[in-house]
Structure formats: structure tokens, C-alpha cells
Amino acid sequence: MSVPRPIAPARVLLAAAAAGVLALTWGGSAAAQQGPTTVAPAGAAFEAALSGSATFTAGSVVVTCQASSTSPGNGNNLVPAAPDNHNSAGAVSSTINAPDFTDCSTNVPFVYATVAVNDPVWEMTMQHGSPSVGTMVIPAGGIVVTTSGLSSCTATVSPNGPVGIGGTWTNGDPASTLAFDTAAPVEVTGGFGCPTDATEAPFQATYEVTNADDPSSPITVTG
Structure with a gap:
């Protein structure tokens, strides 16, 4: 298999990684659903942890993160x-601590990524339906x-304002799951090799919520 030229992997990697990071939290397109929703147990603290790995794929580039989680604290991650x-006419809202992202790697030699979370608290809602949807803002x-490495670029997620993204919720015991198959908005800046025309990229991952x-x-x- 031939090795791709550095400029193409670097461009695709940054767009994929930015979208992946956004979606890992509670991502996907927010579904416009109506109807009653009950999240239980009332008042319980919850945590979400990546099940397996999260994979971002674009062309020949694969970005994999082995760990990501959000845990209760400071009055967040509470039902x-x-x-x-219970909401008889729509979603139930809460706040979550922004997740961390660690142990990430890429199949592109000499290209590395780091992630910074600029706001420690995000909003999320749960809406019962077919399927049920968890939306994170x-x-x-x-x-x-x-x-860094072969290409130095910066990608900002939700650059123009708050963005709601949703994942499919499935009840389970002892862990429910939140699965993502979506795309997220990004704005990329940088020099030679940076995908400055990228606006979104795909992401797939599953979280266990306990x-x-x-x-x-x-x-x-x-x-």
C-alpha cells in the first residue's frame, strides 16, 4: 500500500478529529421530537464512559481515541x-461536566492532535421517542x-454559536448506551496543509451511561 502525501492526511485528520471530539460528548443531529419524557431515577448522578474506542474515518485517515468520559461534580451530571x-410535553434538561479526551492516536505518521475544552459545563437534554435522543449543546x-508535526492547524468546534448534537439512546441494565453516527461543524485555520475549507466531518462512537x-x-x- 502506498503512503499518502502528507498534505492530504493532515487536512483530513484535523477535520475528522474536530468532529469526533464534538460528537464524543453526546453528539449527533438534534431530533425535533415532542411528547412526554421521564428520566429516572430522579436526582441520580450519572457518568458516561466510552465503550471500546471512538473512530473517526475520512479517506485513508483513521483517528482513534481509547478513553473519554464525563463524571458528576460541582452540581452537574445529575438527573x-x-x-x-418528567416533562409531559418535551425533553428533560440537565447540565454535564465537559468530557475529557485521552489516549488518542492516528494512522498518519508524524501528525499529532491535542484537545482543549474551553467551557467546563455544557447543557444536555433527553427526549423519549422512537428512537430516544440525547442532545448535548x-x-x-x-x-x-x-x-502538530507535519501540519500545524487549529479547528474550532461550533465556531459561530452554541450547537445542539444528538445521539441515539438505548435503555440498558446496568448501563444504558448513547450511540453517535453524525457530523459536527468546524472552522479550521492555519497554514500550508490545513483544511481551511472544511465545515464538518463524520464521527462514530458509543458511550455507556451508568x-x-x-x-x-x-x-x-x-x-
Whole structure:
């Protein structure tokens, strides 16, 4: 197999990594659903951790992150207390601590990526439906991805304002899952080899969501 020229992998890598980081939190396109939603158990603290690995693929470039999570603290990652954990006409909202992203690698030699989260708290909503959807709102410029090595670029996620992205929720025991297959908006700046015309890129990953207070009582979304 021939080795691709440095400029193309660097360009694709940055766009893919930026979109992947955005979607890892609770990502995908927000579904415009209506109807009752109940998130249970009321008042429970929850955490989300990557199941397996997250893979961003664009052309011949594959970016893989082995770890990403968000945990309760500072009053975030909590199911609302009753009666606010139920909405008879729409979604149930909460706040989450911004996730971290570690142990990432790429199949492109000599190209490296780092991730900075600029806002520590993000909003999320859960909406029961077919399927149920978890939507996370990333603040404007909430994530910045930089590359170094063969190409030095900066990608800003949700550059023009808050962006809601959604993933498919599936109830489980002891862990429910939130699966992403989506694209995220990015703005890329930099010099030679940077994909400055990129506006979005694809991402796939699955998170396991568990009850941090009582793992035997799963976090569920019902009508």
C-alpha cells in the first residue's frame, strides 16, 4: 500500500478529529421530537464512559481515541429531582461536566492532535421517542483541536454559536448506551496543509451511561 502525501492526511485528520471530539460528548443531529419524557431515577448522578474506542474515518485517515468520559461534580451530571425529571410535553434538561479526551492516536505518521475544552459545563437534554435522543449543546468555541508535526492547524468546534448534537439512546441494565453516527461543524485555520475549507466531518462512537450513586439502578429514558 502506498503512503499518502502528507498534505492530504493532515487536512483530513484535523477535520475528522474536530468532529469526533464534538460528537464524543453526546453528539449527533438534534431530533425535533415532542411528547412526554421521564428520566429516572430522579436526582441520580450519572457518568458516561466510552465503550471500546471512538473512530473517526475520512479517506485513508483513521483517528482513534481509547478513553473519554464525563463524571458528576460541582452540581452537574445529575438527573433532575422530581418532578423536574418528567416533562409531559418535551425533553428533560440537565447540565454535564465537559468530557475529557485521552489516549488518542492516528494512522498518519508524524501528525499529532491535542484537545482543549474551553467551557467546563455544557447543557444536555433527553427526549423519549422512537428512537430516544440525547442532545448535548456545546457552547460557542467550546472545543479547540490543534495538530502538530507535519501540519500545524487549529479547528474550532461550533465556531459561530452554541450547537445542539444528538445521539441515539438505548435503555440498558446496568448501563444504558448513547450511540453517535453524525457530523459536527468546524472552522479550521492555519497554514500550508490545513483544511481551511472544511465545515464538518463524520464521527462514530458509543458511550455507556451508568448511575454513579447506585450502579444496580440504571439511568433510563421513558415516556
